[in-house]
Amino acid sequence: MSRAPKPIPLTTTQARQIWLHAQRLDERAPFGDGAQAVSDAVAHLGYVQIDTINVIERCHHHILFSRIPSYRRADLRHAQSVDKSVFEYWTHALSYVPAGDFRFFLPAMCEHRREGHKWFASVKPADMRKVMRLVRAGPLTIRDIEDDVLTEKEHLWQSRKPSKRALQLAFYMGAVTVSERQGMLKTYELMTRHFGWDKLPRPASAKDITVYLLDRALRS
Structure with a gap:
């Protein structure tokens, strides 16, 4: 068996920079603007939780606005209802999920x-x-x-x-x-x-789902 790679030590600052970059919080507008930006943000993050809690604004709008400075609620509505590039389903909670990931659910x-x-x-x-x-x-x-x-x-x-x-x-x-x-x-x-489907897509295998979940977590 090959020897496991030697762990790479990280400073607190380096770890923070990696996390902020993975969450795309280290750039002002990493996804651009409009409905396409919403789709791209959800695709990168893997999902955006939908939350009923509403103090200043609902949670999912905060998440998108913090990464899309020009974000408007209509952009999310367009992505869901017109482009159909995101859909709602359960992850760890009810969430917006990339439509391209449908087969994993x-x-x-x-x-x-x-x-x-x-x-x-x-x-x-x-x-x-x-x-x-x-x-x-x-x-x-x-x-x-x-x-x-x-x-x-x-x-x-x-x-x-x-x-x-x-x-x-x-x-x-x-x-x-x-x-x-x-x-x-x-x-x-x-x-x-x-x-606009004649039938549902083919479900992903258990192995593919495991790889998908790992990749999603590591990416974001």
């Missing part, structure tokens, strides 16, 4: 299709059929569904509308995606129709 979607999702175990098949029928007719938000019988919340973040949980389960299964977002109001659309 497909195995998780397939697993949720087979086994369900522990957060949405209470979703009834009838509610799932209802929301899928509605979304096949066209994109919709939870506000478009007015005939739900409201239920008691099981925790503070949960919606009282059964259709909301059904839409979230369909989202984790990859049946629908968020095609547009106004604040925290999401518009759901069929995944294949949103991207």
